[in-house]
Amino acid sequence: MSQASTMLRTMVDTGNGSLRSLRESNRERLLGLLQENGVLHRAELARRAGVSRTTVSTIVADLLDEGIVVEVGDDTDRYAAVDDVERKGSRPRTGLSLNPKAGAVIGLDFSADAVVGVVADLGHEVLAEESHDLGAELPWENRLDVGVDLAKTLLARADMPWSRVVGVGLGVPGPVDQRTGEVGASSRSLPWAGAHAASDLSRRLNVPVSMDNTAHLGALAEIAWGVAQGCRNVIYVKISSGLSAGLVVDGRVFGGAIGATGALGHMPVDLDGPVCPCGSRGCLELYAAVPALVAQLQGMSRDLTIGHILSMVDDGHRAARRVLADAAGTLGRVLAGVCNLLNPELVVIGGDLAAAGEHYLAPLESTLLDHALPIVADQLRVVPGQLGDRAGALGAVACVLREATPLRSTSTT
Amino acid sequence: MSQASTMLRTMVDTGNGSLRSLRESNRERLLGLLQENGVLHRAELARRAGVSRTTVSTIVADLLDEGIVVEVGDDTDRYAAVDDVERKGSRPRTGLSLNPKAGAVIGLDFSADAVVGVVADLGHEVLAEESHDLGAELPWENRLDVGVDLAKTLLARADMPWSRVVGVGLGVPGPVDQRTGEVGASSRSLPWAGAHAASDLSRRLNVPVSMDNTAHLGALAEIAWGVAQGCRNVIYVKISSGLSAGLVVDGRVFGGAIGATGALGHMPVDLDGPVCPCGSRGCLELYAAVPALVAQLQGMSRDLTIGHILSMVDDGHRAARRVLADAAGTLGRVLAGVCNLLNPELVVIGGDLAAAGEHYLAPLESTLLDHALPIVADQLRVVPGQLGDRAGALGAVACVLREATPLRSTSTT
Known part of the structure; x- marks a missing residue:
């Protein structure tokens, strides 16, 4: 919720200590303008902030020294209309922007049997990523241990000190009660049922943590950087050990x-x-x-995983194809009903079956479009997700950065 | 879409003809301020519009003459902070507000077998209302004939001339493609399938027409004036010859x-x-x-209607109770799934079964809450709608008035 302001506060606090002086507030204002606008010149900063050029020059000098702001090459066309007066002068003009390297965001996405970690800078560049398998029965505390270790490893690999971490985004497999921060679950026996995962993690790492359901984060990532860019109404379906959805309503993930x-x-x-x-x-x-797919084929092969099943399908295994096609058909029927209710423009299939290919996607799409009302089906597309297993972790990063409008907009457009 | 601006334009056009002079634009501005703020004094109007008091006085005199604006009693507490300076003077101060009687809105809500009509003023007061039965097979053109006649009758009864009608809200039983204005239907044989109802009606009446699905309008009415006031996330269910829903997402009816x-x-x-x-x-x-309820009991009684069935239930007819309870249970199961997906705070049961009472609502609610995930069920309420058969027509009025912020807010808060 307050990630953008936290980021700003972090940056501001590297300045004059805790007392918020006028200079601190001007500093914050200039950083906010750079966040909103991407690249600005000193003169524009002064005009938009309503402060003197001298004030801007002093603050900018500090920000440059601290590495929070960087000078970027001039783009004369871009500013032609804005700075006509200045351009007639002979002084060289240099744009200023936030230094993407000035901060890092950690994304950790827990599914039932794995955690995916990502470290990105403020410019949304992924600096390091890795995933670890987790035993399905592993208690939540031990899951967090693995996540914390993973975050530390990735941060070291990205050559980022902890002091630059502006926030952690956390994906969990259950529904999240955003009032209490409690993770729900379809069964009380699941390891994350009742966990207060964000506060647990925040206490351990001493940084702000934003938490949401993994499918919500997958939806966020696919609209920010994936196949759903520019779409306003999307159903993102994550198929894994469970089956959940991220609903994009008028361009935003809908929490109810x-x-x-x-x-x-x-x-x-x-x-x-x-x-x-x-x-x-x-x-x-x-x-x-x-698990339903695996259970049906268990008798035919030992220690089946979804990876094995997809290989069997590729090899022409007829029973595996039947299982996959029937599951696709059943999902397609329910999604037809959901689309009749929600009238999305796009259904994105994510999770373990996003890569299943035509043996899965074709029956799913044809069943969905054949059973939905024509007015709903006529303008609906069904596509696999673009971000694969990383969608949740990337969405966790987006969740931390999303109040930073310009950063997000550079990737969504 | 442009009803509020149309209303303003209508009012403005009663001024200086078609050329938009500075005075027209000032007039429009003052009307807009009164729309936004409810009651304002001349001095406040001048300050907020950034025009002289003389200009305000001249324009207001015209608006009073034309009956578009009325003087209202002073509320000294309300303006104590705003007009301290003035109050020290001895002149009497009089508030100004839009005259609710300056305009009328017609709401026409078509279901499969009836049309409900309502005429309201700009202050949301219902001036006249009536419904007519329609044969289920009646072609769309003939339905419109009935609707137009009904509108004329109601307007005469409300003592409102046509020239004061700022817009018509139109409810239709099928989904509406808001890009094309075409009404969809679950079957091509339904009378409204493929109709361009809003443009047909607008052509006949020569006023702007806003159209939406009847369940969307019912949801709008229940959040504006009914049982869902103040709620942000609501599923309104309309049970009649069909079964449709209006989804309220973050306080607004969601169109997908x-x-x-x-x-x-x-x-x-x-x-x-x-x-x-x-x-x-x-x-x-x-x-x-x-129809599913009627069909199951058809053998036991001739020419059954839902009214007969509800009477049978009240009289202890066991088969009728079974049919009602089973239908409630089935709807409850599906709604449990829908609530798992959409996490609303309120489910409103509208339409023909809103008045069915506990023999219907109790099994519906218990099935829904028992089958939904605890995290979803724990904060969910299930209630009958408050506006009955009028919900769609009232929603059609709200649909026309909803861009008129202050008018809406007087009824939603």
């Missing part, structure tokens, strides 16, 4: 009353179906999430 | 990519169920909309 949107896996497929750990019956997850 | 959200009746209940006119199978409408 308390942040707990997106439990697509707990929409009913068969009202009289098998009982679900969530306490309902016949939920979509029981038919279309990865 | 093209306006065609809310086809709740075409979410799947049984993937192998009976074929639906929409071309899918086992859609919710086939189990929980009014």
Whole structure:
């Protein structure tokens, strides 16, 4: 929530200590203008901030010394209209921008069986990334241990000191109650059920932590940097050990009353179906999430993973193809109903089956479009996600940076 | 879309003719300030508009003459802080506000078998209302005839001339493609399928027409004036010959990519169920909309209507109770899934079953809350709508008035 302001505060605090003097407030104002506008000249900064050029020069000199701001080459066309008067003079003009290297953001995305970590700078450049498998039964505290170690490793690899970390974005596999910071789960036996993951992590790392459901973050990443750039109404589906969705509504990830949107896996497929750990019956997850696919083929091969199944499909294994196509069809039927309700322009298939190819995507798309109302289907596209396993961790980075408008806009347009 | 500006334009055009002079623009500005602020004094108008008091006095005199603005009693507390200086003087001060009687809005809400009409003034006061039954097979043109006649009758009854009508709000039973103004339908055989209802009506009446799906309008009315006032995330369910929803997302009715959200009746209940006119199978409408209830009891009584069924339920008719409870349970199961996806704070049950009472609402609510995820169910309420059959028509009025911020806010807060 307050990441952008935190980033600014961090930068401001490297200045004059804790007392907020006029100079600090001017410094913050100039940094804010650079955040909003990308590149500005000293004269523009003075005019827009309503302060003297001398004040701007003094503050900018400090910011340059501290490496928070950098000088960038002049783009005369860009400023032709703005600085006509100045350009008639002979002084060389140099643009100023925030130094993307002045801050780092860590993204950690926990799924049931893995954690993906990313370190990026303020310019959204990924500096280091890595993932670790996690035992499905591993308690939340131990998961956090792995995440913290991973963050430290990646930060060292990126050659970034902890002092430059402006925030951590955290993805969790359950719905998040944004009022309390508690992670929900479809079953109380899941390791993250009831965790206060963001505050736990923030206490350990002593930096602000933003938390959201992994599918919400995947949706955020795909609209910021992936296949859904420029789209306003999107359903991002993450298929893994569970099945969840990030709903993009009018360009923003929609959190609902308390942040707990997106439990697509707990929409009913068969009202009289098998009982679900969530306490309902016949939920979509029981038919279309990865464990359901694995269970159907378990008898045919040992220690199956979704990777094995996709290889079997590629090799022409007819039962594996049937399992994949039926799961796609069931998901397509439910998504047709969801699209009838939400009228999105784009459905993005992410998670473990994003890479499944045409044997999965073709039946999913054809079932969805064939069963949705024509008015809904006619302008709907179904595509695989572009960011793969990294979507959640990249979305966690975007979640921290998203109040930093110009940084986001450089990647969304 | 442009109703508020149309209203202003209408008012402005009663001034100096078509040439937009400075005075016209000042007139428009003062009207806008009164719209935004409700009641203002001449001095405040001058200050906020940045024009002289003389200019304000001249324009206001005209507006008073034309009956567009009225003088209202002074509320000294309210303006104590604003006009301290003036109050020390001895002149009496009189507030000015838009005259609610200066304009009328017509709301016409078409369902499959009826049209409800409402005439309201700009202050949201309902001046006249009436409904007419329509044959389910009646072609769209004939439906419009009935609607136009109804509008004329109501306007005469409200003692409002046509020249004061600032807009018509139109509700239709199908999803609306807001790009093209075409009404969709679950089946091409429905009378409104493919109609361009708003432009047809606008041509006949020569006033601007705003159109939306009837459930969208019902949702709008319930958040503006009904049971959902102050709520930000709401699912309004309209149960009638079909079953559709108005989704309130962050305080606004959500239209999705093209306006065609809310086809709740075409979410799947049984993937192998009976074929639906929409071309899918086992859609919710086939189990929980009014025709499904009637069909199950048809053998027991002739010419059944939902009214008869509700009477039978009240009289202890066990089969009628079973039919009602089962339909409620099925809707509850699907709504549990929808709430898992959308995490609303409130579900409002509108339409023909809003008045069904506990024999319907109790099993619906208990099924919904029992099958939704705890994190979703814990803060969710299920309530009947407050506006009954008028919800759509009142929403049609709200749809025309909603850009008029202060008018809306007087009723939403």
